[in-house]
Amino acid sequence: MHTYSHTFRKNVARGRPGLRPRRIRTEPGLLTLVEPYREPVAPPIEARKARFGQWVKRVVDHAKATRGLSVPKIADLAGIGNQTIYRWINAAGEKLPDPENVRAFCDAVGVPTTEPFQILWPGRTDTPTPAQPLSVLDDDFQLLQRRLNDPNTSEFEREFIRETIRQLADRPSQRPGHTPRRRKPGIAT
Numbered sequence: 001m002h003t004y005s006h007t008f009r010k011n012v013a014r015g016r017p018g019l020r021p022r023r024i025r026t027e028p029g030l031l032t033l034v035e036p037y038r039e040p041v042a043p044p045i046e047a048r049k050a051r052f053g054q055w056v057k058r059v060v061d062h063a064k065a066t067r068g069l070s071v072p073k074i075a076d077l078a079g080i081g082n083q084t085i086y087r088w089i090n091a092a093g094e095k096l097p098d099p100e101n102v103r104a105f106c107d108a109v110g111v112p113t114t115e116p117f118q119i120l121w122p123g124r125t126d127t128p129t130p131a132q133p134l135s136v137l138d139d140d141f142q143l144l145q146r147r148l149n150d151p152n153t154s155e156f157e158r159e160f161i162r163e164t165i166r167q168l169a170d171r172p173s174q175r176p177g178h179t180p181r182r183r184k185p186g187i188a189t
Contacts, residue, residue, distance in 0.1 A: 043122075045096060052119045053091040056105075060085070063109045077108035096120050 043051075063069040075082045080101050087093050097120065106113045144161060147153050 046091070048120055049088075049091040049093070049096065052097070052116060053089050055116060055119060056085065056088045059109055059111055060089070069109065074105070074108050078104040080104060 060069075060071060060074065063074060069077075071085050072082050075085055078101070084097075084101060085105070088097060099117075099121075102116050102120070103113055106116065144165070148158055148161060
């Protein structure tokens with residue numbers, strides 16, 4: 001038994017339809033009525049996984065027929081596990097595949113990523129938004145760049161610099177003028 005909102009039950013009791021159609025503007029000056037929930041909505045995850053599994057099966061069969069690639073060979077080229085590809089084909093698992101694994105799979109078999117991305121994440125594209133180039137780098141950034149490109153810098157120090165930059169980039173930014181709240185002495189929270 002479904003639970004409905006108070007408004008829905010009240011409208012049904014009065015003999016009205018439970019949901020009101022919404023008005024949308026189709027042309028300037030014209031209003032039309034549209035039934036609710038008729039908007040384009042992404043299919044359920046299970047349906048997307050099943051359709052993606054069919055696509056993966058078709059691509060694997062094509063790669064096997066044209067290039068002689070087996071699932072283990074494709075998995076090795078992509079850097080993912082055999083079971084990952086079999087799980088995709090069988091539409092198993094709770095979540096959608098990782099986009100990086102899908103991209104690696106597509107690179108390994110030589111197909112574009114547009115179709116699987118449209119299947120798994122409708123409306124989302126694989127192409128990231130291009131980053132704006134920095135016009136002038138700060139002196140500190142130039143120093144870090146020189147240290148990273150210097151052949152005398154050890155690999156440990158390079159990795160340390162990269163990890164520090166990643167951690168700084170992942171920190172949440174604070175609003176200007178925002179001061180963190182301080183705890184009152186003697187009160188444990």
